[in-house]
Amino acid sequence: MTPVILDGRNLTPEAVMEVAVELREVVLSGEAGERVGRCREMAEELASAGKVVYGVNTGFGKFSDVLISPQDTARLQINLIRSHACAVGRPLPEETVRALMLLRANALAKGYSGIRLAVLQLLIDCVNRGVHPVVPEQGSLGASGDLAPLSHLALVLMGEGEAYYLGERLPGGEALVRAGLRPIALQAKEGLALINGTQAMTAIGTLTFMRSRRLARIADAIAALTLECLRGIPEAFAEEVHRARPYPEQIGVAKNLRALLKGSRLTTRQGEIRVQDAYSLRCLPQVHGATRQTLEYVRDKLTIEINSATDNPLLFLEEGMVVSSGNFHGQPIAFAMDFLKIGMSELANISERRTERLVNPALSGGLPSFLSHAPGIASGLMITQYVSASLVSENKVLAHPSSVDSIPSSANQEDHVSMGTTAARHAVQVVDNAAKVLAIELICAAEASEFVGADGLAPATRALYDQLRARVRPVVDDRSLSQDIERTAAALLSGEWLVAVEAAAGPLY
Template sequence: MAEKHKNFKYGEDQLSAGLALSLARGHISGKLSPATREKVRESAQIVARIVEKGEPVYGINTGFGPLCTTRISREETRVLQTNILKSHSVGVGKPIEKEIAKLMLVLKLHSLAKGFSGVAEETLDRILWHLENDVIPLVPEQGSVGASGDLAPLSHLFLPLIGLGKVWYKNEVISTGELFRKKGLNPLELGPKEGLALINGTQFIAAHAVKVIARMQRCLSQADIIGAMMVEGLQGSIKPFYKELHQLRPFKGNIHVAHRITALLKDSEIMEDHIDCDRVQDPYSLRCMPQVHGASRAAWLHLKELLETELNAVTDNPVIIDEELTISGGNFHGQPLAMALDYACLAASEIGNISDRRTYLALEGNSPGVPKLLMKETGINSGYMILQYTTAALASENKGLCFPSSADSIPTSLGQEDHVSMGSISGRKALQVIGNVEKILAIELLTAAQAFEFRKPLKSGKLLDEVHQALRKKVPFAEKDRVFAEDIEKGIQMIREGSLLQLVRNAAEKENLSIESPYSAEFEVF
């Protein structure tokens, strides 16, 4: 899918989160087909004829928001579109990640290329130029209420079209004026409706949702691997993962997680060693991984399904259906993604919550052979005690971030926009929570690996053994206290890069094993 030469057709092909990321990362290229260009030209011509007729159409020859009854003369329609970019560029805070800004360009270009927005072909070509040359506008993270479109961030995103704002260029931030001098470019003169089409839409929310989908999927999949390592390290029971149990409550996520954990524990001498032990059942954080991880996967899948609809939608306003029908509606409202992002935020937090509980469990010393605090000589050594303080702090911070942003609405635009989604905040918070979960999982990985060591000379299953060996190349077994922050950073890097997933895939391929469930394809991004 990601061959460099493959061309994605903006406005025509079906966009997914994985494809959007591949476009943003330059793994595949995108183009505007002749058919798409024709549709775009026809839509722009319809807008031109509306201006000529002089009949009032919102945003073309009227003011915006509460100024929708203010008529704009034919001569001033172009000035109106430039002014809207200037006046709506009111974002504050740190710039968003460059990749999120690049995703916004990809998503907006795809939406505008569908030919219902009345923008000029030249405008789309300039957006495509920014993508192809990796010249990405600086966009502040705060200022959108997630309705009427992500107005402030999208305004900043497109200031460079008119020669304003700042951009990333060759790994440095420069003014658009300096960029134009270097590249011999001139500002675009926006036509009627173009400014409004550029800033009306949900691309800030949707771009964050794309990143949520990708990063959360890595967390979910690696949480299964780390959880399986903890089951081995603490010699938990494998029975709670049997398919016979989960067929009686056949949620997709539960079946998928149980199948993966069972496959990961296959041929483990550690698990075989206590198969006839008299322990009746394990604590929930081990035993209920399919139910808890599975429920979070259901939330992830819900967001993924909604996002794929949104990525292929027209979300600006008004929408130009044809010469006789222009609709001023509400496709810009971020509620569909806002609520799903809040759900995903909670689901991600719960992965961190149960991970913290497993880390705590590993420290208790209640599993035969595993010492308290995961170190034999304690007293002079604190062992892994304080690592769990960090997971507790992060899990608690996440709980505070789980209040749903979409539950709030503050009227704007003098009451014209009297219900807004706050979806931009939902997206930003979800990524913040996922960042904390990556840290929590890294600490569980370290504690699971430490517990794992006390099972020697028994061997792990072949898949988890690969993970353990790879970690030990970066983080040695701890016989006494050291600066564990350095170990944690190495673990975080592995989680963020998805190293555990690749290790397991490579080992499964080498051993001719499979960890795929009937639902594996649904739970993938790429």
């Protein structure tokens, strides 16, 4: 796999996922390195000229009016990192930290931050050699940047804090040494440049978006399998219907469903069993399509953010300007993460309703009660719907928008904040819950297939059925399904089963 070249302009969510999860190497472009070097020269000239520049020779936040003497500028940066590294909670997953480091490096590569090239290169080297700072997940307000989480990253570059290396949690300095790296002594502006940005919320958000996109695509296949087991009517997905309401995402989902159901011997026509299906089946393109709309919005905002300069102040070489501004404010990502939560919660909501139709004998069109092979003696899949209902209820709480909250900080100097990192963290939970809800639907639909006849499934849904059955055997006798649900959810999030489905149906939207 070729390296990802960082130039501050062209990073994609897909590349972030590849670096974070697949350990793809990272290389700084020569042009970006030259810009970073020139910007550092400008920062040093400003510092030596004695011009008042926020964060170079002033304090931070409410202390911005306190001037710092030249002999204390390096100490100022060290104190900044140590004092701000007070995040709490569980450590972020190592893959999230890799994404965080990558995004911070890409922002610095734009050449607006005044950092030395050696500091940026050390950050990139940590990505490539697997030095992953221990970054607690809680403590960011999402404005002035993700200060507390990013400070834990910067500590390790200084040889302090803690980091994971080859699966072992070590003092930061020791982790660097084992990886063949040396810590760096921060100079003027560099501590602030490392922590003043939105990379924690954006890293969490980017990985969550990529998993959401996979989940949305496989959700169409799961729903198609359910529709077959309930003897549904695919005429509602006719191309003509969706051209009449031309949302591209709705049209795309309807096209998916036509491809997924092609060749099925279980679907019915209007009037054959019923005139029309319930909304959770008939309105699949409209509801799943609307979730896709939220994902398109999120993708657009993430793509801009991961290629943005989000620290303060910014140095503009051509104009000879240094400007204190507010690009560190996370409101765009806060809104995007809240929107993602809502869209994925609704994907889970409609899935739970389809699960109810599969297990409820009053709604399933003749399937055994709770898909039990011995109703009464065996409860079958009764309680899986309870679990699904619990998860979608939890999602409704998590989907409450974080972005509408704000608590002033730094003695009211920073009087409006985004809470974007909280929104991103909640989005992770929503998507994980949605994956489990869809896993439950898939397990129930596969069980229903045992009763209606899996041989009648369309080739694409049969491929999905076969993938599940390779991991989850039929529930002929009651057993605990917890691990089956967890394993199935993990497979859905990984996207691995999409390959088999698309081999039968063709590429899905």
